[in-house]
Amino acid sequence: MRQFSTAISYLLHPLFIPLSGTSAYFIITPRFIPTSFQAATILPIFLLTIIIPILFYILLQHLGVVSSVFMPNLKERKYPLYLNLALLLLVLLKVIPNHFSIELHYYFLGLVAASFSALFLLFINFKCSMHLLGLGSLLMFLINLSIHFEINIAIAIAIMTLLCGLTATARLYLRAHTAPELLLGFLLGVTTQLLTVKFWL
Secondary structure (H helix, E strand, O other): OHHHHHHHHHHOOHHHHHHHHHHHHHHHOOOOOOHHHHHHHHHHHHHHHHHHHHHHHHHHHHOOOOOOOOOOOHHHHHHHHHHHHHHHHHHHHHHOOOOOOHHHHHHHHHHHHHHHHHHHHHHOOOOOOHHHHHHHHHHHHHHHHHHHHOOOOHHHHHHHHHHHHHHHHHHHHOOOOOHHHHHHHHHHHHHHHHHHHOOOO
16 A cells, blocks of 8 residues: 555656646647647646756755655755746746636646745645645646536546545555645645636636
C-alpha cells in the first residue's frame, strides 16, 4: 500500500496540472486549432511548469533547502511556491494572453489565485495539499468546459473524481497531510476556478 500511495503521489504531482489542463482543453474544444499552434503552446508550458521547477528543485535539494520532492514542512514549501507563482504568471501573460484562448487564460488565472492562496496560508503557518489543490482545479475546469462547449465528458470527469479520491487516500496513508489540509486544498482549487468561470462561461 505504501508503494502504491507513493506512486500515486508522484504520478499525480501538482507539477503536471497546468500541462494536463492545457492538453485537456485542446482535446475537448470543438474549435479548430492547428496542430502547430497547439505544439507552440504546449512546449513552453511544459518547459516553464515542469522542466524549470524540476531543475529548481534539484538546485534547492543540492543546497539543502528542501529534503523531499513533497516538501513536508512549511519552510520548504515557500521557495517552490514563489517560483511556481512567477512561472504561472509568465505563462498567463506571455504564452496564453487573453486574446489567445479565453478558457485557458482564465484556467491559468485560477491556478495563479490558488497558488497565491496556498502561499498566503504558509505565512499564517498552515499548509494545504497542493496535490488536491491541483486536482480540484483540473476537475472543476473539466466540468466548466463540459458546460461551456455542451459536450458530454462524464467519463473524464468521473475518472478525475476517482483520482482525487485516490490521491487524498494516498496522502492520508503516507501521513503527508491531515484531512483538513486535504479538504482545504481541494476547495481552494475548485473555488478559484469557479470564481474565474463567470468571465468566460
